[in-house]
Amino acid sequence: MSAKSKPSGIRQGKARHLVTEIILHCSATMTTGWFDDLSFAEKIAEITRWHTDPKPKGRGWRAIGYHWIIDRDGTLARGRQMTEIGAHVVGHNAGSIGICLIGGGGSSKRDRFLENFTREQDTAARRLIQQIKAATPITKISGHNEYAARACPGFFVPEWLQGVM
Ligand SMILES: [Zn+2]
Structure with a gap:
């Protein structure tokens, strides 16, 4: 066994889907405005309400996506x-991890990371990605905007991973 042996992997749901992808998102909240006055716990509670309130007000999910x-x-x-299947990209939830960056309101999909997010978020996101990669064999890291006609997360993940931002 080498020290770099493959991680055994994170499995999701009853079907035990192997996690092989990380998908990045943003909360699409403006960097100046009412969300700024909330504590982190309150921001998470608010996003949770968007996801769990019954339709049509919310998405009707059982938890934050x-x-x-x-x-x-x-x-x-x-x-x-x-180990639970998330709810963040239609058709790509099984076997993926969804990460949401607070901010990104009004962004477009090829903005530079630092136009919408902070250096601290850059560092934290890269560190989290490394931690997930150490736990499960990630083969793809992508952004929501690669799967849907939307700006989210407000930058092009493959370029950001290359450090172009
Ligand atoms: Zn998204």
């Missing part, structure tokens, strides 16, 4: 357990 949330100062919070 993301596995991790990263605040403006880089603070990390857990949403769903990584």
Whole structure:
């Protein structure tokens, strides 16, 4: 066994889907405005309401859709357990981890990371990605905007991973 042996992997749901992908999102809240006056716990509670309130007001899910949330100062919070299937990209939830960065309101999909997010979020997101990669064999790291016609997370993840931001 080498020291770099493959991680055994994170499995999700009853079908035990192997987690192989990380997908990045943003909360699409403006960096100046009412969300700024909330504590991180209050921001998470608000996002949870968007996801769990019955339709049409909310999405009608049983919990927040993301596995991790990263605040403006880089603070990390857990949403769903990584062993649960998330709810963040239609058709790509099984076997993926959803990370939500607070901010990104009014962004477009090819903005530079630092136009919408902070250095602390950059550091925290990269560190979290490394931690997940150490736990499960990640083969793809992507952004919501690669799967849907939307700006989220407000930058192009493959470029950001190359450090172009
Ligand atoms: Zn998204």
